[in-house]
Amino acid sequence: MRSSAFLLPIALASCVPAARAPRRAPVPPRRAGPQSAVPPSSPYQRPVVDEQARRACLARLSADGARFQPLPDRFYTDQCWALAAVRLDNIGMPVTNLGQMTCELADSLTRWTRDATQKAAVAWLDAPVIRIESFGTYSCRPINNVPGARLSEHGHANAVDISGFVLANGRRITVLADWNGPDPYARNFLRAVHDAGCRRFNVVLGPDANALHRNHFHFDMGPGRACR
Numbered sequence: 001m002r003s004s005a006f007l008l009p010i011a012l013a014s015c016v017p018a019a020r021a022p023r024r025a026p027v028p029p030r031r032a033g034p035q036s037a038v039p040p041s042s043p044y045q046r047p048v049v050d051e052q053a054r055r056a057c058l059a060r061l062s063a064d065g066a067r068f069q070p071l072p073d074r075f076y077t078d079q080c081w082a083l084a085a086v087r088l089d090n091i092g093m094p095v096t097n098l099g100q101m102t103c104e105l106a107d108s109l110t111r112w113t114r115d116a117t118q119k120a121a122v123a124w125l126d127a128p129v130i131r132i133e134s135f136g137t138y139s140c141r142p143i144n145n146v147p148g149a150r151l152s153e154h155g156h157a158n159a160v161d162i163s164g165f166v167l168a169n170g171r172r173i174t175v176l177a178d179w180n181g182p183d184p185y186a187r188n189f190l191r192a193v194h195d196a197g198c199r200r201f202n203v204v205l206g207p208d209a210n211a212l213h214r215n216h217f218h219f220d221m222g223p224g225r226a227c228r
Helices: 002-015 051-063 103-125 184-198
Strands: 067-070 085-090 129-136 159-167 172-174 203-205 217-220
Touching (some): 051 067, 051 103, 085 103, 103 129, 103 159, 103 184, 103 217, 184 203, 184 217
Antiparallel strands (some): 067 085, 129 159, 159 172, 159 217
């Protein structure tokens, strides 16, 4: 009898169902955020021009004595464009092969020509510059034309390549022939205008940067700083 009385509570306990864990409230679905105008797969978004900055730059360029024509904003591809651009007609001397360029680049080029190039030419070569030779400005291509490299500032009309200078006495000085040429005065002139460029442009690359710049100075107003 004792054993039966002892087993009865255990048997009754086994009949009581175990307590269930409380059910978690369902998580409401997450609302979709506002959709971007540019698909996520696109790495580029079209920039918007700051109109106040555009007007201020055009005023500076005019005050610096440049003659120019403002150009309409143009998008050539989803990566390449020319915004707040101008065409330089006269900056005190002709510059060959100039195409559209940003106003900021044009203003820096005008000041570099007026304040640095002429002074260096008279100081080192005893003659003023009457023409500057360039390889151009806008070009939709990667840096150094290397496939897969990031876009060059030329693709935003924000760079110019300077290759040579013609003096009033008829002499022609080129980066290719005279950077390391036999005439120390020509070498000093080229280094003076290169170094002056570093004070006016954001990025300056010359023959000491790499072999791809052995024949020109690359000047641009892109992000970052470099003087080589």
